[in-house]
Amino acid sequence: MTALVIIPTYDEAANLAWIVERVLAAQPQLHVLVADDGSPDGTGAIADALAAADDRVHVLHRVSKQGLGSAYRAGFAWGLERGYDTLLEMDADGSHRPEDLAQILAASATGADLVLGSRWVPGGGVVNWPWHRRLISRGGTLYARLLLGLDVKDATGGFRAFRRETLERLPLDQVASQGYCFQIDMTRRVAAAGMDVVEVPITFVERERGESKMSGAIVREALWRVTVWGAARLVPRRLRKGPRPEPESLASRPGA
Known part of the structure; x- marks a missing residue:
């Protein structure tokens, strides 16, 4: 099995060499x-x-800051084109510990279509996270669980592994979400396709260097999109399409 770890970056000069060396x-x-x-x-x-310096490391240069979801979709396309069997997502800031890769890869090797590194299952946890970040993470997952029917404990985490076949079954060109909403979007699409989603515990460590990319706009996007997806799922289709036209009466037909 050949596996590719995709690490999106924007202003991560203080962390990149350190995290790549730890991964390898x-x-x-x-x-x-x-x-x-x-x-x-x-x-x-x-x-x-x-x-x-190392032929295991590759670079995809993008011309401007286009968002997390766009970076991962480009990375997926790059990896699928080159025949990788497993494609993993991982942050550049050290919050995802390379030591947790082993259990994510092991779960993927058993056939799981999507493996989530989960902070909120037994054995998982967070280190040095402020209360408001915990609230956003746990609240976002709860909201997604209720509106989208997702049977996962951590829908917003970005440490995960997709099998090649999983990504090939998804309409990646239709995924427009960014931020951590992208993670919810991909999870719901895998689940809706009837594929297996497995969670394994990880320890998430708050970054020590550089600035977080979390923003109010990212939170608002997730809230808006999950609400729209939830409404589409929960509102009966006949109501979403509007009232049906009244049947044409016999008197109104030509020649009646």
């Missing part, structure tokens, strides 16, 4: 794709240097 030390068989959104702090140049 923990799982030497993996390949890494850095999908950089034109970082002005030189992250792209650091990625190029890592790739020049």
